Every structure is written in C-alpha cells, then in structure tokens.
Amino acid sequence: MVGRPDEIEPDKWLRSVFASRDARCGGVFKRQVRDVERIVGRAAFLAEVERRGWQALENGRHFIVCCNAQPIRRVRGGNSPARAGE
Numbered sequence: 001m002v003g004r005p006d007e008i009e010p011d012k013w014l015r016s017v018f019a020s021r022d023a024r025c026g027g028v029f030k031r032q033v034r035d036v037e038r039i040v041g042r043a044a045f046l047a048e049v050e051r052r053g054w055q056a057l058e059n060g061r062h063f064i065v066c067c068n069a070q071p072i073r074r075v076r077g078g079n080s081p082a083r084a085g086e
Contacts, residue, residue, distance in 0.1 A: 010040040014048060026068040032061050 022029045036045045049056045049065055055072055057064045066072060 008039055010044070013039050014044065018048060018052070023065075023067045028064060028066050030062045030064045033058065033063055034061065036063055 017023070017029070017031065020029055021027075031045075033042075036042060045063070046056060052067075053069050055066045055069070057066075057072070
C-alpha cells in the first residue's frame with residue numbers, strides 16, 4: 001500500500017470533501033476508494049458519512065456519497081443489465 005503524501009493532511013482533506021458545493025447542497029459526490037483509503041482510511045470516511053446521516057455506495061473503484069437521507073432506488077433502462085459503455 002502506498003503511503004499518504006506529506007502535503008495531504010487527512011483532517012483537512014476530509015473537511016474539504018464534505019464542504020464541497022455538492023455536499024452542502026444535498027447533492028452527490030464521488031471519490032476513488034484508493035484515495036479515501038490512502039488519505040483518511042475507509043472507516044473514518046464512512047464514519048463521517050454516517051455521522052451526517054448520509055448514504056454511501058461503493059461501485060467498482062468509487063465511493064458515491066448521497067448527501068441527504070432520501071431513499072436510494074436502483075434503476076435501469078430496459079431489460080438489459082446495466083453495463084458501462086453499452
């Protein structure tokens with residue numbers, strides 16, 4: 001596992017992510033799992049999502065955070081499986 005760069009402070013990074021415009025407005029943001037794990041750690045990131053009453057999804061290489069407590073519903077077009085690039 002690659003270490004965290006010296007110039008990135010975990011607390012500052014976490015505050016900036018959760019202070020983004022999308023987060024403040026109840027929107028959605030995504031971050032790469034490897035960056036979250038490298039900079040602040042999965043547990044700290046998900047604890048902050050939980051503390052705010054928000055929801056996080058993990059899909060492939062990304063965490064997707066819904067910055068509200070609204071229900072999440074999986075939707076697809078047609079009868080085909082959802083696949084990128086099709």
